[in-house]
Amino acid sequence: MADPSDLLQQLRPLRAPPPDGATEVLLMALVGCCVGALLTLAVLFWRARRRRLRRAALSALASARALPATERLAAQARMLRDLVGALDGGVAHSHGDSWLTRLDAIFATKLFSEGEGRAFGDALYRPRADDPSETLDRALQKLLSRLDR
Incomplete structure (x- = not known):
């Protein structure tokens, strides 16, 4: 009988089957899913x-x-001051017609200089017979819903 070491020498080396590409496809799919998830999270965080x-x-x-x-109108005015201060990066110091014009420019409307929004100008500090806070509330809610910040 032949020596076992001679028999081992006669064996051919084992070769792996050719790759079918499934591993690479799965790896690329995993990377694509991770990138997609990160982009989705980034967009949600940004929004x-x-x-x-x-x-x-x-x-x-x-x-x-x-x-x-009366307090409601003052609270609405305070909210507008805070909002404009946050948008402009400082405290909103203007008053009167310049304040109303600035509000019109920010919200792209004429509500403050020509409409009910005049109540947030100098009229805010005068006694009023009527109560515009309900109509102003609806108008402000509509304007704020269009705000993109």
């Missing part, structure tokens, strides 16, 4: 962060609804 001012303003407007009419 949530971008609309933070609008949510805060709408929340302040909603909390002002429970106040009496």
Whole structure:
């Protein structure tokens, strides 16, 4: 009988079957899913962060609804001051017609200089016979819903 070492020498080396590409395809699919998930999270985070001012303003407007009419109008005016201060990066110092014009420019409307929004100008500090806070509440809610920040 032949020596076992001679028999081992006669054996051919084992070869792996040719790759079918499934591993690479699965790896690429996994990487694609991870990239897609990261992009989705980034977009969701960006949108949530971008609309933070609008949510805060709408929340302040909603909390002002429970106040009496005079306090409600003052709370709406305070919300507008805070919002404009946050948008411009500082404290909103203007008043009167320049303040109303600035509000019109920010919201792209004529509500403040020509409509009911004049109540947030110098009329805010005068006694009023009527209560514009309900109509102003609806108008402000509509304007804030269009705000993209």
